[in-house]
Amino acid sequence: MLKITEPEYVLMKKYIEEHCGIYLERDKEYLIESRLSDLLSETGCKSFQELHLKARMQDPAGELRDRIVDAMTTNETSWFRDKNAWDYLTEVTVPDLLHRSSETGKARVWSAAASSGQEAYSLVMLLDEAAKERGLPSLSERVEILGTDISSSALSSAIAAQYDTIAMNRGLPQEKKTNYFSKAGKFWLFDQELKKRVRFEKFNLQDDFIFADFFDLILCRYVSIYFSETFKRELFSKIAGILKPGGVLLLGATESLREFSDDFEISYYKGAVINTKK
Numbered sequence: 001m002l003k004i005t006e007p008e009y010v011l012m013k014k015y016i017e018e019h020c021g022i023y024l025e026r027d028k029e030y031l032i033e034s035r036l037s038d039l040l041s042e043t044g045c046k047s048f049q050e051l052h053l054k055a056r057m058q059d060p061a062g063e064l065r066d067r068i069v070d071a072m073t074t075n076e077t078s079w080f081r082d083k084n085a086w087d088y089l090t091e092v093t094v095p096d097l098l099h100r101s102s103e104t105g106k107a108r109v110w111s112a113a114a115s116s117g118q119e120a121y122s123l124v125m126l127l128d129e130a131a132k133e134r135g136l137p138s139l140s141e142r143v144e145i146l147g148t149d150i151s152s153s154a155l156s157s158a159i160a161a162q163y164d165t166i167a168m169n170r171g172l173p174q175e176k177k178t179n180y181f182s183k184a185g186k187f188w189l190f191d192q193e194l195k196k197r198v199r200f201e202k203f204n205l206q207d208d209f210i211f212a213d214f215f216d217l218i219l220c221r222y223v224s225i226y227f228s229e230t231f232k233r234e235l236f237s238k239i240a241g242i243l244k245p246g247g248v249l250l251l252g253a254t255e256s257l258r259e260f261s262d263d264f265e266i267s268y269y270k271g272a273v274i275n276t277k278k
C-alpha cells in the first residue's frame with residue numbers, strides 16, 4: 001500500500017474536511033492510505049499529491065470528489081441500534097408521532113445520516129406495528145420519513161432495501177425478519193410497500209438546511225463523532241432551527257451536544273439521552 005507523506009496528509013485532510021466535514025486527527029494517515037488505495041490505482045495516480053491535484057483541478061462534475069467522500073465515510077450501522085434509544089422510540093416517540101399525525105394530519109422525521117437505511121426502516125417497522133395495534137394501519141402513512149446521507153453507495157443500498165445475511169444478523173429480531181422481509185437469492189428484501197414510506201436523498205450536513213417544513217424528530221446518530229467542534233456547533237444549531245419546539249434530536253450513545261448547544265433541554269430515558277428543542 002502506498003504511504004502518504006506528511007505534506008500530502010495535510011492536503012488530503014483539508015480536502016476531506018472541506019467536502020464532508022470529516023475531521024481527521026493526527027495519526028490517521030493509515031485511514032487515508034487504506035481507504036483511498038483502490039481509488040489511487042483506478043485513477044492511475046502515482047501519489048496522493050497527484051490524486052489531490054486531480055480532485056482539485058480536473059474534476060468539474062465532482063465525480064472524483066464523491067468517490068473520495070464515499071471512501072472516507074464510515075457507513076457502520078445496524079437495526080435498532082442501541083437498545084435504550086429504541087426503547088424510547090418504541091415507548092414514547094412512536095405513540096407520540098401517531099398521535100400528532102392523527103391530530104395534525106402529518107408528522108415528520110429525518111434520519112440525517114441514514115447510511116444503508118436500517119435506522120429509517122427500523123422506525124417504519126415500529127410505526128407499522130403500533131398503527132396496526134391501534135387498528136389504524138394507514139395511520140403510519142401519515143408519518144413522513146426522510147433519509148439522507150452523503151455517501152452514494154450507502155444511499156443506493158438504502159434505496160434498494162436489500163440486505164445480505166451479515167447485515168440482517170445485526171440487531172434485527174427474528175419476528176421482524178419474518179414479518180417484514182422476503183428472501184431473494186442471497187439477499188433479504190424489505191417489504192416493498194413499507195419501503196415507500198421513506199424518501200431517500202443525497203444530502204451533505206454541511207449544506208444549508210432548507211426544508212419545506214419543520215421536523216418532529218431528527219435522528220442524527222453516530223455522525224457528529226467525525227466532525228470538528230466548530231462543525232458540531234454549526235450542525236446542532238442548524239438542527240435546532242428545523243425542529244419544532246418540543247421536537248426531539250437523538251444522537252448516538254457516544255455523542256453529546258452539551259458543550260455545543262443551548263437550544264435543547266436534556267433529559268434521560270432508561271439511559272438514553274433525549275435532546276428536546278426548547
Ligand SMILES: C[S@@+](CC[C@H](N)C(=O)[O-])C[C@H]1O[C@@H](n2cnc3c(N)ncnc32)[C@H](O)[C@@H]1O
Binds near residue numbers: 021113148149205206
Ligand atoms: C456511522 S454511520 C451512522 C448510521 C446511522 N445513523 C446509525 O446510527 O447507525 C455515519 C453516516 O454518516 C454519513 N456522513 C458522514 N459525513 C456526512 C455529511 N457531511 N453529511 C451527511 N452524511 C454524512 C456517512 O456516509 C455514514 O453513512
